[in-house]
Amino acid sequence: MRIIRFAGESGQATLAAVTDEGVVYALPQQHFMELVTLADEQGTEPLALVRQTIEQSSPLAAKLEELELLVPIEAPEVWAAGVTYERSREARNYEATGGKLDITTFYDKVYDAERPEIFFKSTAARTVGPEQPVQLRSDSQWQIPEPELGLVLTRSGRIVGYTIGNDMSCRDIEGENPLYLPQAKMWRNSCAIGPAIRLAETVEDPYQFQLACRIFRGGVLAVEGTASTGQLKRRFDELVSFLCRDNVLFDGTVLLTGTCIVPPNEFTLADGDRIEISISDIGVLVNPVRGGATAEHSA
Incomplete structure (x- = not known):
C-alpha cells in the first residue's frame, strides 16, 4: 500500500491510498503523519486504518497517472x-x-x-x-x-x-x-x-x-x-x-x-x-x- 498527496479540484492537497492494483482512495487525513499518529493512538498500524477507509468508501474516478501529484510528505527536515x-x-x-x-x-x-x-x-x-x-x-x-x-x-x-x-x-x-x-x-x-x-x-x-x-x-x-x-x-x-x-x-x-x-x-x-x-x-x-x-x- 502506497500513500500519495495530490492536488484536488480546488487545488487543495488531498491524501490518498494507492493499492497494489493501482486503485486510488481518498483518505480523511490531510497529512501522512496524521495517519500515523491516529494509528498510534488507536493501538494499530496505518495499514489497518487505510483498509478500514477503503472498505467504507469508493475509489476515485481518476486514475493515478491522471492526478497532479504533490510531495507525499512535507518533511520538516x-x-x-x-x-x-x-x-x-x-x-x-x-x-x-x-x-x-x-x-x-x-x-x-x-x-x-x-x-x-x-x-x-x-x-x-x-x-x-x-x-x-x-x-x-x-x-x-x-x-x-x-x-x-x-x-x-x-x-x-x-x-x-x-x-x-x-x-x-x-x-x-x-x-x-x-x-x-x-x-x-x-x-x-x-x-x-x-x-x-x-x-x-x-x-x-x-x-x-x-x-x-x-x-x-x-x-x-x-x-x-x-x-x-x-x-x-x-x-x-x-x-x-x-x-x-x-x-x-x-x-x-x-x-x-x-x-x-x-x-x-x-x-x-x-x-x-x-x-x-x-x-x-x-x-x-x-x-x-x-x-x-x-x-x-x-x-
Whole structure:
C-alpha cells in the first residue's frame, strides 16, 4: 500500500491510498503523519486504518497517472547518509584525488568506521515533489542526481514508510574541500521526494528494493544505472540510531540512505535534462532540471 498527496479540484492537497492494483482512495487525513499518529493512538498500524477507509468508501474516478501529484510528505527536515555503498566511496575518492584511486582518503575511513556520515540535506521549503524542477547551482560545473531510498521517521526514530529521494550534488565543490559539503549538497530545490510513501508494514524486506536512474537529454537517454538496497554497507536501523543520537527528530523527518548509482565522471546535468528515479514497489520520481550548468565536465 502506497500513500500519495495530490492536488484536488480546488487545488487543495488531498491524501490518498494507492493499492497494489493501482486503485486510488481518498483518505480523511490531510497529512501522512496524521495517519500515523491516529494509528498510534488507536493501538494499530496505518495499514489497518487505510483498509478500514477503503472498505467504507469508493475509489476515485481518476486514475493515478491522471492526478497532479504533490510531495507525499512535507518533511520538516531531510537528512542524508553518505558513503554507504562501495560505488559512492569510489566516486567520492575520484572527486577528492582527481582520479588517483590508489590514495587512501577519509572517505575510505568513514566507509569502514563505526560512525556513518550523516549530514543535513534540506527543509520543506527547499524540497520539491514529482514533476517539479530541481535547480542547478550556478557556481558548480559538475552536478549530478543521487537516487536514494528515503526513510520516513517518527520523532522516536521509528521507520513508518519508504520513499524515493534525489540528493542533488555538486561533485566539484565537494571534491575541492570536504568542508564545502553543505554548499555541495544544500541550495534551493536541491532535493526531491516522491511520488509516494510505501507503508513500512507492507515491506517484507527493505534490502530487496531495486533502484534505477535514467537521465534524458533532448528526449534521448543519456545516462542509466541500476542498483539494489542489498548492496548497502550499513543497516537502516544503524543509520537511524546515529541520527537520533543527542538529536531532536520531528515527526515526518526523512533520512536518505545514500546512493549506489553515480553517472560517468565526464557527465554533468544541464538545463532541460529530465531525471527519472524508480524504486520497486514505490514508483517513479520524475523531475526536470533547471539552471545553467555546462553539458560536460573536464576531469
